[in-house]
Amino acid sequence: MNTYISSPARTAQILEQYGIKLKKSFGQNFLIDTNIAKKIVLYSDIKPQDVVLEVGSGIGSLTEIMLPCAKKVICVEIDKFLSAAFKDIFEHEIGRKIELIEKDALRLDYGEISKKYRVNKMVSNLPYKIAAPLILKILLEEEGIESFCVTIQKDIADRLISQTRSKNYSSYTVKANFLASFKICFPISRSCFMPKPLVDSAVVRVKRKDIKNIFKDFFCADASSSGTKDAITDFFGFIDGCFLHRRKKLVNSLEKSSSRYSSKADLAVRLFSEIGKDKNMRAEELNLGDFMFLYKNMRY
Numbered sequence: 001m002n003t004y005i006s007s008p009a010r011t012a013q014i015l016e017q018y019g020i021k022l023k024k025s026f027g028q029n030f031l032i033d034t035n036i037a038k039k040i041v042l043y044s045d046i047k048p049q050d051v052v053l054e055v056g057s058g059i060g061s062l063t064e065i066m067l068p069c070a071k072k073v074i075c076v077e078i079d080k081f082l083s084a085a086f087k088d089i090f091e092h093e094i095g096r097k098i099e100l101i102e103k104d105a106l107r108l109d110y111g112e113i114s115k116k117y118r119v120n121k122m123v124s125n126l127p128y129k130i131a132a133p134l135i136l137k138i139l140l141e142e143e144g145i146e147s148f149c150v151t152i153q154k155d156i157a158d159r160l161i162s163q164t165r166s167k168n169y170s171s172y173t174v175k176a177n178f179l180a181s182f183k184i185c186f187p188i189s190r191s192c193f194m195p196k197p198l199v200d201s202a203v204v205r206v207k208r209k210d211i212k213n214i215f216k217d218f219f220c221a222d223a224s225s226s227g228t229k230d231a232i233t234d235f236f237g238f239i240d241g242c243f244l245h246r247r248k249k250l251v252n253s254l255e256k257s258s259s260r261y262s263s264k265a266d267l268a269v270r271l272f273s274e275i276g277k278d279k280n281m282r283a284e285e286l287n288l289g290d291f292m293f294l295y296k297n298m299r300y
Contacts, residue, residue, distance in 0.1 A: 056124055
């Protein structure tokens with residue numbers, strides 16, 4: 001029986017065989033615990049009809065475990081040296097059960113990818129450097145990918161599930177939770193990776209929300225794809241403005257964020273009172289529903 005790619009010895013052997021030097025700029029850390037890899041796939045609940053997106057496929061540590069479970073795996077890898085090894089290892093599956101996209105994950109259009117391959121699920125050990133922005137990007141670009149199971153660094157996982165007034169609560173928390181719900185499945189020690197990172201990781205399950213209907217029902221906005229995306233962009237701009245100066249009063253941050261809100265301080269204070277807040281409150285005190293209420297009543 002062949003040794004799994006995700007075993008420490010096999011990973012080291014592949015890296016040496018192909019002369020692969022890991023790049024910190026890409027946030028490359030390979031999972032070297034096969035039991036953890038199998039646990040990730042178990043939590044992902046991959047069915048035989050699923051087409052799975054894997055970003056940061058590397059040398060195929062997770063791909064190997066997923067492949068027998070899925071209809072197809074769409075892999076994304078930017079590093080040409082890792083891709084060369086990957087193509088050798090999976091030469092009989094490339095073009096059949098595996099499609100390899102050798103491009104920068106942050107520059108891809110996931111709407112096009114999902115439409116082309118009919119992707120419906122994402123399972124990935126995400127590169128640390130791009131994990132946070134990539135989650136938002138994919139949630140924004142493609143509604144067809146409804147279920148995610150991703151490994152990310154623990155601090156990002158903490159930001160995704162953080163509550164108001166906590167140190168991890170930020171504009172990123174609010175935006176992410178507008179688009180999806182998040183649940184930490186289990187932690188992963190930094191010792192399960194090669195090279196060992198400076199932080200621990202966590203596997204997070206992500207469930208997309210029905211954003212079109214949220215905008216239609218709450219904001220009375222255009223529920224078309226283009227209308228929804230434009231409205232989300234505008235709402236996210238409002239959230240960023242609220243957190244412009246995290247430790248300052250929210251009303252001051254809004255005044256300084258854009259000319260659109262600079263003349264609405266009195267309105268903002270009146271709205272604060274309707275959600276049980278006073279004029280001295282900070283953005284970190286508001287939950288998602290509060291931000292939606294303020295935006296709805298201040299956007300025009």
